[in-house]
Amino acid sequence: MSDREIGLLGGGSLGQALVRLAQDAGTGVVGWSRSAPSSGARGDADWRLTVAWEPDPAAVVERCRVVCFAVPAHALPELIEAVGAAARGDHVWVHASKGMTAAGQLAHEVMRQRTCVKQIVALGGPFSGLELARRGQSALVAASHFDCAVAALDAALFRPRLRLHRSDDLIGVEVAGALRNAISVADGMAEKLGEGIQSALLARGLVESARLGVALGGQAGTFVGIAGVGDLLAQRDAASSRNFALGQRLGRGEPPAAALAAIAAPVEGAITAAAAASRGRALGVALPLMHGISQVLEQALTPSEMIESVLARDAGLGPSDSLV
């Protein structure tokens, strides 16, 4: 098992960014992607040429100590199942998952429940794969309970223009990242109602995110930092956000099935809203926005009814308006 190579599971823009960052650090990349060729390099993009592709994700995990999972949350359980037998105690598993599984699990919970790996790092904050790949300049949060895991990642990947913030709040960073996608769906729904309403929804979403995070063992402060507010603001500016686009379509009155079909790719915010609402119920945590979004997706509410009901709750200053 090598420290001079990192593993990459998944392609996409984040995978591309990680490859560039690894190259800059002089680290080799061993990769697997559903769309990658079974061996050799593919000629459609330069970055792919530098990766030693493996036909089997477990082979990547066997070869590398630091392994980056660049796949969406809903694809994680299947991938973890496939590589679980190759997991080792000194592995550092990194993910940038911004969502929950359909069963309401965070990425680290999926990894912990099916493997022996303990050193898990969650990447959070306002970075985008494309931006990272293009300019290598961004700010991100690497959250782990293990300092040595972040150090291993740091040594394998990063370069001076990337600002890496360390955090020990793995849960907080994961929840903040996951719920921001769902909040973005609500943001899109409210687009026609103006920035005031949109901002109010963002604020309510942030509060819900913090509530859920704290109930799961995270720290409230994380949600007012780069991984919380920072990420939320960055997502708002992302014109290409599938989550926002889904919200826009729903806000325009498209039926959920048609809106989802038009986007033609899984929308993490939609999956996460329902999963978070259900997890919140189990924990006794009120998450009206998450619940509302999932009701819109089930056609139990229209977007305007949902927004109205969420904003009508606890309108005055009260405990629900504070961070948690």
Place this chain on the structure above:
Amino acid sequence: MCVEVVSRVVASRVAAATGRGRPLDEVLADSLFHEQRRLKDERPSRQRDLERAHWDGVRRALPSASETDLRELLERVATRYVEEIVGNFDARIFRFSTRVLPPALGLLLNAVSPRRLLGQLPRLPDLKRNVIFQGELDHLRRLAARGTLIVAPTHQSNMDSILIGWSLHEIGIPPVLYGAGLNLFANPVLGFFMRNLGAYTVDRRKKDELYKEVLKTYATCTLELGYHNLFFPGGTRARSGAVERKLKLGLLGTGIAAYIHNLRQHRPAPAIFIAPCTLSYQLVLEAETLIDDWLQEEGKSRFIISDDEFSRPRRIAQFLSQLLSLDSRIYVTVGRAVDPFGNPVDDDGISRDPVGRPIEIARYVAVDGAPAADPQRDAEYTREVGQKLARAYLCDNVVYATHALARAMWRRLRRQNPGLDLFRLLRSGGRERDVEVRVALQEIAALIEQLRGLAAQRRIRLDGVLGDGDAEAVLRDGLRHFAIYHTTPAVQRRGDRLFAVDRNLMLYYANRLDGYDLDGCDATGLRPRPGGRTEQRDV
């Protein structure tokens, strides 16, 4: 062993001082400060004079000490600490005592004060009839043959040390070493036998880092030598009566340190196993003192209570004979062991991942391919061990009628007085201090249903009457037990009404059902459902 302990402590401190750790003079000054402050409040004694002279010497030498002098001073202080911890422990006597002497319990009960105690008891209680061993007994026996055990029991009463010592003997586990509070050594006869039955001294009044390090290093060395150890991860007795969820991780962390040393020394059986053990009593000997202490400062005011019920042989005798005369059972429940990284281990001592695959655990401590310590990483692993233990304690906690009755009554009291804070409620009893028996039975029935639901999911264990009796049987059993021992019963029946006579005591027993999310918050109403990581403390 003492020499090895001192040499390791000094080496680690010198290494830290040359790196980014505390300089040696600061380490010594910290010990000097804490010890002088402690001695100032000590009662005059020859021991105090000797200790004062020792620290005066350190104080005089410290300001002008060179690096070599500092090292020597450190050695002197560490040696003193380790000798105090180890006392006159002799491995040969230990082996002889544990083989030849009768089981610890009978011995210690007699040693408390033989004449007075025996005067109170017509016969020593038949513990074999009343103490139930359950859980993973065979698993524990098998692991004891495959590596070194850390037995980690819950801690409610000073009787625990004795009970667990005797229980492990009965279960067939080889003798264990254990840290016992200084107060338990106060009686010279008891102290002698405890020492030679494996107890070493833990002085909780000592607050300096160096002392804690010496203590942990001693425990680590004994584990490396293959001595099974017993730690109470809760630290002191649970003042509130609740099952421990805040565990002290310092001593538990010695499991990893010993494992790493074992790997580096290529020892043939390097494995360390940590086994939870939950002790359950229908009544607790020191309940009144403990809950009062907890309420005063939420348990932080006194680490050592030297004047509680355990210091009064008459109370011990009365407690045991009355408790056991009612056929009350004491449960010793052994849970499945984990490795020092929190993974479950099978009967052969192989660590398993959550889906049952074997794990090569040496990799958890590998740095560049070789086993090495990393304090932050290892503390995190130990935190996970703490979480696993805390979970096992809740699942293996046996609930009795006393707990159910107290909780049901407490629930009712809180509902009747929604605006009243905990302390006012305890002081005043609220608007209505008594409850109609009919209403109380409804509360008990509802609680029984909840508890049986939890038991079906193996999240708790129930004593006889709670498992198969109705609300009336639970009420009867609870009242009968409350009536027999405590000066004032927690709950008493007068006609068709139930009275919360000693509300503090009632809270103590009600607290035993905290942690199961029965009411959305703890019995006190002070703490909402806890989050994950914040539940553990580092020391």
